[in-house]
Amino acid sequence: MLRTTVLGRSHLKSSGFSFLVKQMWGPPSGHAVRPERWCSQHSCAPGDENHALHPLWTGPVSVPGGTRQSPINIRGRDSVYDPRLRPLRVSYAAASCLNVWNTGYLFQVEFDDAAEGSGISGGPLENHYRLRQFHFHWGSANEWGSEHTVDGRVYPAELHLVHWNSVKYPNYKEAVVGENGLAVIGVFLKVGARHPTLQKLVDILPAVKHKGAQVAMGPFDPSCLLPTCRDYWTYAGSLTTPPLSESVTWVIQKQPIEVAQDQLSAFRSLLFSAPGEERWTMVNNYRPLQPLMNREVRSSFQATEGAQDPSINYPQ
Numbered sequence: 001m002l003r004t005t006v007l008g009r010s011h012l013k014s015s016g017f018s019f020l021v022k023q024m025w026g027p028p029s030g031h032a033v034r035p036e037r038w039c040s041q042h043s044c045a046p047g048d049e050n051h052a053l054h055p056l057w058t059g060p061v062s063v064p065g066g067t068r069q070s071p072i073n074i075r076g077r078d079s080v081y082d083p084r085l086r087p088l089r090v091s092y093a094a095a096s097c098l099n100v101w102n103t104g105y106l107f108q109v110e111f112d113d114a115a116e117g118s119g120i121s122g123g124p125l126e127n128h129y130r131l132r133q134f135h136f137h138w139g140s141a142n143e144w145g146s147e148h149t150v151d152g153r154v155y156p157a158e159l160h161l162v163h164w165n166s167v168k169y170p171n172y173k174e175a176v177v178g179e180n181g182l183a184v185i186g187v188f189l190k191v192g193a194r195h196p197t198l199q200k201l202v203d204i205l206p207a208v209k210h211k212g213a214q215v216a217m218g219p220f221d222p223s224c225l226l227p228t229c230r231d232y233w234t235y236a237g238s239l240t241t242p243p244l245s246e247s248v249t250w251v252i253q254k255q256p257i258e259v260a261q262d263q264l265s266a267f268r269s270l271l272f273s274a275p276g277e278e279r280w281t282m283v284n285n286y287r288p289l290q291p292l293m294n295r296e297v298r299s300s301f302q303a304t305e306g307a308q309d310p311s312i313n314y315p316q
């Protein structure tokens, strides 16, 4: 089976989402180079260790309607500039960073969200949202890995900073399933200059190589992982992992950050598998694109007419 289908396709089929699958696998449009399409045109190497269906997508998952699923392809031309969108206010305290752990699907850096230590407000948000965790999604090669795409362009990886609405809800668990419960900042990663602050995290990764491993992180301010330019797109979406709750206000940064090739390679040295289990490399842990349906993507900036926006630095 195609490796990139394993992280969502079967799940979709089994939960009444066959129409989404049809759209996702329908005739190609635009310049999309999503790996599922790449994979559908080229047989993946036999014996590839990531052919199997990841357990994350094998069990029953809760999908509350399926009208605002994520990720999506952001079409710059169709996004609507909204001059009322304010800059996003980001206030992170390095001391609230707790630990990093290998969830068996990705690695996650968790924060103390018992108090208003780290959070965001402004932008498209009407409330203050506390930082709960951040994590990445990435591919087995630089040609794919991000969950969202921009005009069909895929990045090698994507950072998600996950926040919950601490004004409306008492805790993360209730916010996940609540209206306006979550706000996730998405940041694309491209290969380029070494990212000095990311290196601190990269240095820790060997300690969480296997599923279930967890280590203390020490102080870490994730605002260093945000791009210099804070222009963004925003839309109403969902979590991209089960339970796929449609409670997320997405804030996708237009400008990617740069990381060195060996920093990205360190992500790919992690394992989905626990000690003693068959070795299973942690790559391609992204969900395939979902249909936009009846949604509008708003931008905090005015799109450049005609040619691609040069500040986006599309991957080649």
Ligand SMILES: [Zn+2]
Residues within 6 Å of the ligand: 135, 136, 137, 160, 240
């Ligand atoms: Zn994510």
